[in-house]
Amino acid sequence: MKVLVVGYGSIGKRHTKNIVDNFDADIIICTKQKNINLPRNDIHIVKSIEDGIDQNPDIAFITNETSFHIKSALQLANKGIDLFIEKPLSNSMKDVTTLEKIINKKKLITMIGCNLRFYPPIKKLKN
Template structure:
């Protein structure tokens, strides 16, 4: 019995829908395919909602959830912790201040080897390997899609194209490689992501009217490249990955305490999912 195991081994108490009414906030950190089911239960109980990304593995019942949230005035956040990464916060301010003029293109890449990603866990049994649990590199890497739309201030997508497949010999049911292209009114953008790279890679290039930004999220650096040459304009010598999560948590709790809706609520996350699922 899983409930007995969670109680005895991990000392995690079990709750049902009725006991949720005792709580002010619920954190949804279950497999992707269970997010909406569990979020609906918590919302009906009147709890503010912190939901691990992605919001869901499909678009079903999101509108139903939004109605409950609106009626009960619930604060909610879809957890995309990279928005709290110091490099990316610097880049967002840099772009918003028009320091490279008009942005022409944004290109994200993220790749890693799935069997190495979660230490001590059999990747073939993890949610990422199965369609039924909302796995696959596209949803697993929704961070890069969220960042793309966020950096471009969620301007409407005019056209998109996804090319994806399972091309490796990994023992998974889901796609392991994807290239997605987007046309906005102002820019062309792309996201490349995969489960295949033996050495993790995570970077972004932003092409602007007055120069390019090169962001390396593993080295925590930002370079400005223009006709004068290449200049390091941001570097973080030491970074604890937990800082992103702590910053995100503090932000959410502050929003709850001040009764202020978050900048990545369910309506915002729904737009990202719609662009992905309507491919």
């Protein structure tokens, strides 16, 4: 499995660590940062989403700035890449419907992060 992590701030680092700790995956990180500490030596760094897409990831974790979530997701979804988008989905509704249509048309597995989604009291309320 190849995983692309778009953005390497605190959330991108947390997702990368979780992937390293729990999966045997090739990891690609898309970041403009220089001199970053990586949890493994074989992690590939790219400077653009296009370069990340060229690595043929199976899934992408979108953890960059909220205002870029939809733009990033559209680029990745158009290439048929499954998505995990960190919350919130966006800072506006612009292009959300377009993204939804692409996800549905391509039958992509897509999830938006929510740290309380599996919290037992919230699940009980939902039921």
